[in-house]
Amino acid sequence: MDLASYADLVVELVNTGRPAEPERDSLRDLAALRELLTIRPHLSGRVTHTDLDAIRELRAELRKIFDAVAHGDEDGAVERLNSLLIQHPIHPQISGHDGQRWHLHISESGSVPDRYAAGAAMGLAIYISDHGIGRLRVCQAPSCANVFFDNTANRSRRHCAVHCSTTTSPQPGV
Numbered sequence: 191m192d193l194a195s196y197a198d199l200v201v202e203l204v205n206t207g208r209p210a211e212p213e214r215d216s217l218r219d220l221a222a223l224r225e226l227l228t229i230r231p232h233l234s235g236r237v238t239h240t241d242l243d244a245i246r247e248l249r250a251e252l253r254k255i256f257d258a259v260a261h262g263d264e265d266g267a268v269e270r271l272n273s274l275l276i277q278h279p280i281h282p283q284i285s286g287h288d289g290q291r292w293h294l295h296i297s298e299s300g301s302v303p304d305r306y307a308a309g310a311a312m313g314l315a316i317y318i319s320d321h322g323i324g325r326l327r328v329c330q331a332p333s334c335a336n337v338f339f340d341n342t343a344n345r346s347r348r349h350c351a352v353h354c355s356t357t358t359s360p361q362p363g364v
């Protein structure tokens with residue numbers, strides 16, 4: 191797994207939630223959690239309801255980081271991320287599975303939520319160090335609260351997806 195792609199764990203998890211519409215939450219049971227984990231073979235393992243609670247708690251913590259940035263509180267966002275990094279230390283291992291060249295895995299031990307948290311927090315820390323914290327965004331479409339990384343050259347992206355940029359926006363031209 192490419193180190194940069196650990197940051198994707200953050201977006202994939204946070205966007206399972208709908209803060210304003212809990213009934214549309216897509217991470218409500220163990221089947222949904224297993225589904226989220228299937229694309230990450232290194233995160234596979236038995237999961238319990240305790241793990242589900244832990245992952246949902248992690249999701250809330252990660253969202254607060256994006257919300258803090260959206261409200262201009264970069265120091266607060268970094269403080270939250272640093273506390274996640276302390277709570278979920280990484281356990282790096284060099285791995286060469288499936289015919290791939292040797293590459294670094296950064297979270298190889300602990301429970302599934304611990305490994306998810308360690309990978310996500312480190313991925314986000316690497317992303318922020320490389321690209322700047324201002325690229326963490328919350329979609330501005332009404333009724334969407336998805337988070338994303340704005341990787342455009344002029345930092346102009348305001349929506350998580352094309353369909354969100356075409357929904358009626360209270361701010362013309364955004």
Ligand SMILES: [Zn+2]
Nearest residue numbers: 329334350354
């Ligand atoms: Zn959106």
